[in-house]
Structure formats: structure tokens, C-alpha cells
Amino acid sequence: MTISKTEIEKLAKLAKLSFSEEELERFTAEFDEIIAFADTINQSIEGGTEQIRNVGARMVSFDDLRTDEVVPSLPNEKILSNVEGYNGFFSVERSKK
Amino acid sequence: MNYEIVCGIETHIELATKTKIFCGCTTEFGGEPNTHCCPVCTGQPGSLPILNQKVVEYAIKAGLALNCKINTKSHMDRKNYVYPDLPKAYQISQYDEPLCEKGYIELDSGKRIGITRIHIEEDAGKLIHENGYTYIDYNRSGVPLIEIVSEPDISSAEEAKEYAEKLQLIMRYIGISDCKMQEGSMRCDVNLSLRKPGDPRFGVRTEIKNINSLSFIQKAVMAEAERQADILDAGGTIVQQTMRYDEGTNSTTPMRDKENSDDYRYFPDPDILRFSIDDEKVEEIRTSLPELPFDKLKRYVNVLGLPEATAKQISRYRKVAEFFEGALAEGASVKNTANLIVGTIFSNMDTEEEKELFAVRISAAQFAALVKLADEKKINIGFAQSTLQKMLESGKPVEEFIKPEDLVGISNEELESLCKEAVDANPKAVADVRSGKDKAINMLFGYIMKKTGGKADIRKAEVLLRKLIGQ
């Protein structure tokens, strides 16, 4: 499987990212390598990765799911400690585009 | 030109769990912004979501109540889209292995509206757009939702409304959500297309997003069907797009398109293990479900013999139905119990919400004690009503208001002399009645009721009074 530059452009658009022409060329080549790597893994597993999910993967049973008990949330300052907050909110300047 | 409406509804319902779907943060409504948050529900790198058992249980309850098949193996997927209300740039949802599939809701006409699927997912945060900035509050982020997708089986505005109404009723009954449309704990998206009658092909459809009241669903379907019919009649074509319903103008208008936003690139979330629910667990959940409102309604009418209108009013609210059945279990009669609930208790409750909550200050057993006095004709219905009102106001049992001497009632002799007294004391009212102003007799009833503290049998009194007046 290979990926085209058009597909990379579409993904960038969906992710609301813009790249230069040179970056797009570079990413297309890099994506190709990553996909080839995943393909190699896929081929080395009998039945493909789909098979891992169906047979090999660990499953959790209903009884082992998390019980519905409240634990304290983080203080607001902590939640906002890596961003510029405003009155307790995350704040984002809206893009002009 | 006549067209056939082809309509399906997607409904998002917020589940009434204590904690969010993947973390232990509270789901409590409101609170200061970003105070019900942790690394998981704000999508911090390295945080690990763990599925809430109650969410799975509630979704299965919904599925069973809607006649669905429960998938005993299920997993979560990532639905990718970039918008600031999603901190991770993806929503954890379910794609190809939803918890429930292939159910239905039966309308009053007997027609069944198919349920395609029910899946679980997380809610997004709240955005406030102001002065060129977007302010984000992630308190709602990660609150559990179920999405219930119907088949395009709905073919009129009335059916659309009835479908949503029934869905709301069932979800409230099984206690998994309060389904308040105004507050957003139930939201509907309506898909709609038109086709010529008999045409097996579907027309191009549009989607009306985020309708927040039952009556707006009906109006939005009518408005959108009309809009599409006008376009088709003029030889135009329908554009597949997302619409907004405006209640002010009662019309639908296209929303600004989020370009290509339906390319969600779903894939299984590698952070969350696939999970299984064994059949025994499903059966255990099934037996925990209450009798559903429509089954109750049928039983009240067919087995208990209640008139349909009364049966509907009682079966509509789970707590009312439980109170009613509780009184019957104590030996109270069906008719008096039902009439006192609908006639007296409901007169204290103006809103749907109050009836839903049904916060009465007396127990079903205390209520039954009063009803039985009326059943045994120890007190008349009017006196039972006024006593019930006092019990509701004070929260005190019937013994507080009815003394043993009240129970014997008024003897015929006493009533006769009281009637004479009433006639003598109200000459004007008597003259009015004689001259045809029949309403004036109420004055005499009032006199007798006041003298007896409401205990007199008003029908007997009327016969006596009319005899005395000479009618």
C-alpha cells in the first residue's frame, strides 16, 4: 500500500494543518515508509492484524470494568497549568481563516 | 405533487451515571468551568481511559427496553475530527461493534419503527465564542452518551414526534437518563428525504441538527418536507446538507458546512480493551428492568379495567405508577385510588416535572388507608378528597383528620333537618332556584358542607333539597 500526495493534503486539511509544498513531498515519502512498516507486520501475522483482535487480544469482562465511583477532579489551576487560561476557561484565539 | 416522507432520527441521550465514561470525574451539571476535569477527560498525553461499567449496563438496559439484540462482544473506536470541543481531536465512540442492534419502538398505530443500533460514546466540551476568542469548558467532556439510531421508517411529522416521545418515556422509566430536551440531556437529529409514493429508491436526504423539544421535531419535519417538496416541484434537486431548524420563523436553513467533516477515519481505540458481557449478565440486567409504560397501560386497561385516559396518566410516570400499585397492594380499590391520584394529587402538580418527581409527603400505605375508608363507604368521596389534600399538605396520616365519629357519616334525620335549615337560611337562593337559576343550589350545598365539615352525602342532600324547594 502506498499513499499519494493528494491523500496527505486531504489528511492535513482534516487536521486543520497547512504545510509547504516541500513539507508535503517529504511527508508523503515518510508516510509511505511508515505504511510499508505496518504492512510488513501485517503480513507476518497469519490472518493479518484483524486476526489479533478476533483471537489473540486480551478482552476484559463486564465485571472487570471500572465501578461508577466519583474520585476528586484536579484543581482548575492544575488543569490550566500548561495553557493560557482565562477566568477558568481554556482560551483559544480564533483563526482568521 | 404528493411525496412520501422518509425520515430517521438519531437521538443522543446523556446517561445518569455518577462519573464520566472513562474517568472518575463527576458528571454533575454546572460547576465552575474546568473543575470536573482530570488528565483523561482533557485528553492529556499519556492518560489512560478506563470504561465505566455503569455506562455499559445502562446502554444494555436501553437496548433491552427497545427490543434490541445485545452484542456480547464490543469495543470502542476513535472518531477523528478537529474541533476545540474535543481535547484529543477524536471522540471515543463505537463504529462497527455497537453494544445493541436491531430493535424497535412500537407506535400507537401498531407500526414499528426500527432501531438500527445503540452505541456508547463520550460527550464533548462546551464552547463560548466571544470577542474573537473561543473559551472552552471541559466539564461536559467525557460525560457518557448513548446514540440511538432509528431506521428510516418514520413517514410523517406526527410519527416523528411520537417516536421521540415514546423513546423519552421509556428511557426515563428505566431510569438511565432524565431526558430533558431543554437542558440538552436528550438531543435529536432528524434525517429526511422525499420520494414519489411507491418509489423504492430513496431521495437525497438532509439532516436537521440538534432539535431541542418534542414539538419542534414535528414542526421541523413539516417545514423541511415542505422546503424539499417546493424544490422538487420546481424541478430542482435536493442538496445533501446539514440544516438548522429555527423556531422563530418555523423554517429550516442550511448550516455553514464543516468541510468534509464526515470523513471520520474510524479505527479501534488501542487504549481501551475490547470487552465482553456474558449472557447471564444480560439476563440479570433484563430482569432488573421495570415493567415498561406501554405494558403497564395495557394491563391497567385490560386487567384492572381503568378508562384509557386515566390509565395513561398514571402509567406515564414511573413513580406515580409505583404509588398507585403500592396502594392497590394494600387493598385499596382500583377506581377510587386512580381517581384520587388523578383528581386530587395531580391538582397539586402543575408541571410534567413535578409528576415525574412525584414528591408526595405520604406513603402509598397511608394513602391506601384513606382510600379504603371511601371504598367501604365510611366517608364520601368529597370528604376523602379534602382529607387527602390535608394529608398531602401536612404529611400526616389519615387518623389525624378523621375521627371515629366522622366515620358513621350523617344520619338521614340529621341530613333532613340540615336541609330544612339550609332552605330557611337562604331564602334568596331558594327563590333563584325556583325561578330557574339552578346554579343557586350550590349556595345550599355550601351551607350543608360547612355545617358538616364536608361529611354530608351531597347526592342525598340534593334529592332532599329539591323535594323541599318543590322541584
Ligand SMILES: [Zn+2]
Ligand atoms: Zn476526568
